Amino acid sequence: MRFSIPFFIRIAARLLRIASLDHLWRQRVLLREMVRREIHAQYIGAVGGVWWALFRPLITLAGYYFVFSVVLAVRVSEAPAGSRDYGLFLVSGLIPWLAFSEAVVQGTRSLIASAQLLKKAALPAELFPASSALAPAVSYLPFLVLPTVLAWWSENAPFWGLVWLPGWIVLQVGLMYYLSLVLAILSAALKDVAQMVRAVIAMLIFFSPILFPIERVPSLARGVLWLNPVTPLVDGYHSIVLFGRLPDLHAFVGVLAWIALLALLSKILLRRSRAQLVDWL
Amino acid sequence: MTALKVDRLGKAYRMYATPKARFLELITGKPRHTPYWALRDLSFELAPGETLGIVGRNGAGKSTLMKLVAGTLQPSEGSVTYKGRMTAILELGTGFHPEFTGRDNIYFGGALMGFSRAELRSVEAWIEDFSELGPALERPVKTYSSGMVVRLAFSLVTAIRPDLLIVDEALSVGDGHFQKKCIDRMVHIRSKGTTILFCSHSMHHIMQFCGRAIWLDGGQLMDSGPPAKIVPAYVAHAVEGRSAAVLEAPESDTRPQQRCVVESVVLLSPGQTVTRGERLVVEVRFRILTDGLFVFGVAFDRSDSKTRTIAETSLENGFAPVSLAAGEHRVEFGVETECLRAGRYEVHAGLLDETLLHIEDYLTVEIDLVDRDPIQSPAVMRTGVDWDLQRQFGMVSRGGES
Incomplete structure (x- = not known):
């Protein structure tokens, strides 16, 4: 078999279509413009501007640190390896979580919020959840400094393990994109979905190993936690940041299974709704 | 050569009893809707540089047609094909972001239409000049009046000559001066080969500007032809319908204020x-x-x-x-x-x-x-016919033509 360049392009094009990313690829210039717009639009008119994007997560972080580490004295592990202090644990789970919840809440609303635009310009629906998923991924990137500094600062931390982070971030963006896409189409059909998502997202943090290690959860309830797509995701971040190793197999399987499921679901929903999606908004 | 071809185009909106029915249809894939045809079985072709005016009452399917051609709606049947680049102003405006300034929106709105940054940079000064927005160009679009939004939108969609231009009702909010400027601009790009789909409630604009017109009613094509034929027919029909409605309605103060x-x-x-x-x-x-x-x-x-x-x-x-x-x-x-x-x-x-x-x-x-010379005749009109009798082998002369 000859592997010419057109052959790879054909394969790539087919893969993009299977993953319903082909429209996004064609509109990539616009996608970049929309991500920039989404980030700007949030802080436009505010004197503090983009600094709020940095400040708000830090406040949340400090609040959780105070309650769980100082007041409740949560220990991450009884194991002797001293590097796994609560601060690093909290940072490595909470920052991805904040990006995730922001992406999903905004992504669910994205089609309804862009109704005016969709009625006036011919654009693929995927563009809006995609920019909602990418915007927090970009605006939270500066926080990579936190685990890096903390890991570098505490001598036992596995500094070089952080090279796995970008790959895991890409998986998180994929998860956020497909979840947002599914929820955005559903909420275009029924506005109640957007309200429900807000409520579920507010609760989801307590059903994932972000504020406390999963070992602290009674083994019976652990199964429930693993149904949450955030659990394998955060577990992977913990492996990378705290132990400097590749995420465990069950984290990989969990995240990839969710991505595959949501991608399939979004494909079905897109096929059923593409022709009348704009009419619903 | 065909610039735009609309072939047996139809759009059915799906009507659901409740949003819940819509949601269940999406989840289960089982139909729970009744179709409502906003437009059906419409076909026409336009050559480059042709202008088609669309007239019809509210709900006749004009906007649906414009949106189908612009691609913001997906057709339920039939097809729309055109060559080259298309830009559109639908329902007073185009894809602008309200929080962004007018200048930012030249780039944002332009990107939505598929223009590259370099192209937009090359026409930014022209848009600034044509839109006459002056210092307002640096203000967020949310502070604009509808007339100002249309000025920016019209400048943007015609700055880089499209092959197909769709203008839906946009001129009605502009002042007379800008309306004239827009018509002049459209005449100019049309002379360069742009095909224009034009919808307006102003019969004046349709008559003045369009080479052809179609009349839609209830999603169906009523008639098509030169505006001089279509506009009077439509106006007569519309006024008739209105007076019938006035006769049926009891005296009330729902009439629009007398001007x-x-x-x-x-x-x-x-x-x-x-x-x-x-x-x-x-x-x-x-x-x-x-x-x-x-x-x-x-x-x-x-x-x-x-x-x-x-x-x-x-x-x-x-x-x-x-x-x-x-x-x-x-x-x-x-x-x-x-x-x-x-x-x-x-x-x-x-x-x-x-x-x-x-x-x-x-x-x-x-x-x-x-009449000075009363001849009894069943005719309504007398036009003064010229009679010109000639020998059979001669050329038939021009006679009686008006």
Whole structure:
């Protein structure tokens, strides 16, 4: 078999279509413009501007640190390896979580919020959840400094393990994109979905190993936690940041299974709704 | 060569009893809707540089057609094909971000239309100049009036000449000066080969600007042809429908506010009795209550039949709608009576709005037309036919053509 360049392009094009990313690829210039717009639009008119994007997560972080580490004295592990202090644990789970919840809440609303635009310009629906998923991924990137500094600062931390982070971030963006896409189409059909998502997202943090290690959860309830797509995701971040190793197999399987499921679901929903999606908004 | 081809195009909106039914259909894939056809079985083709005007009442399917061609709606059946680049102004504006300044939106809105940054940079100065927004260009678009939004949108969609331009009702919010500028610009890009799909409630614009028109009603094509044929047919139909509705409705104050009052219609010359061939001059005195655009209209009805003999507006006679300020005015018009058959006529004279769809006010006077040479004829008109008899082998001469 000859592997010419057109052959790879054909394969790539087919893969993009299977993953319903082909429209996004064609509109990539616009996608970049929309991500920039989404980030700007949030802080436009505010004197503090983009600094709020940095400040708000830090406040949340400090609040959780105070309650769980100082007041409740949560220990991450009884194991002797001293590097796994609560601060690093909290940072490595909470920052991805904040990006995730922001992406999903905004992504669910994205089609309804862009109704005016969709009625006036011919654009693929995927563009809006995609920019909602990418915007927090970009605006939270500066926080990579936190685990890096903390890991570098505490001598036992596995500094070089952080090279796995970008790959895991890409998986998180994929998860956020497909979840947002599914929820955005559903909420275009029924506005109640957007309200429900807000409520579920507010609760989801307590059903994932972000504020406390999963070992602290009674083994019976652990199964429930693993149904949450955030659990394998955060577990992977913990492996990378705290132990400097590749995420465990069950984290990989969990995240990839969710991505595959949501991608399939979004494909079905897109096929059923593409022709009348704009009419619903 | 075809620039735009619309082939058996149709759009059915899915009507659901409740949003829940819509959600369940999406989840289960089992149909729970009833289709409503907003447009059905419409076909036409346009050549490069052609302009098609679309007329019809609200809900006739005009906007649906515009959106289907622009691609913001997906057709339920049939197809739309065109070559090259298409830009559109639908429902007053285009994809602008309200929080961004006008200048940012040149780039954002331009990106939505598929223009590259480099292209937009090259026309930024032109847009700034044409839109006449001045310092407002640095303000967020949310602070703009609808007229300002349209000025920016129109500048953007025509800055880089598209192959197909769609303009839906956009000009109605601009002031007269900008409307004229837009028409001039569209005439210019049309001469370079841009095909234009144009929808307006202003019959003046359709007549003045379009080479062809189609008339839609209830999602169906009623008629198509030159605007000079389509517009009067549509106006007659629309006014008829309206007067029927007025007759059915009990007296109420739901009528739109009256904008003018016709106070008198006087026969200046020759008087109530007119000999055929004399020029009838009529003076109309009226009071404008609210400033606006008006068109004058006159109609002759024969008292002995239901046929309307003459119905003309100043628009058809080459007058643009006139802008009149509140206060007293008078207008004079003359009609040649050479072609009219003898008899008694009711002459209605008054004012219409600039869309020709609403008769603002009128008064009626009667005239008696007498003929110098009364030959009994069943015809309504006399046109003065030239007879030219020639030998059989000669060329047939031009005769009787008007």
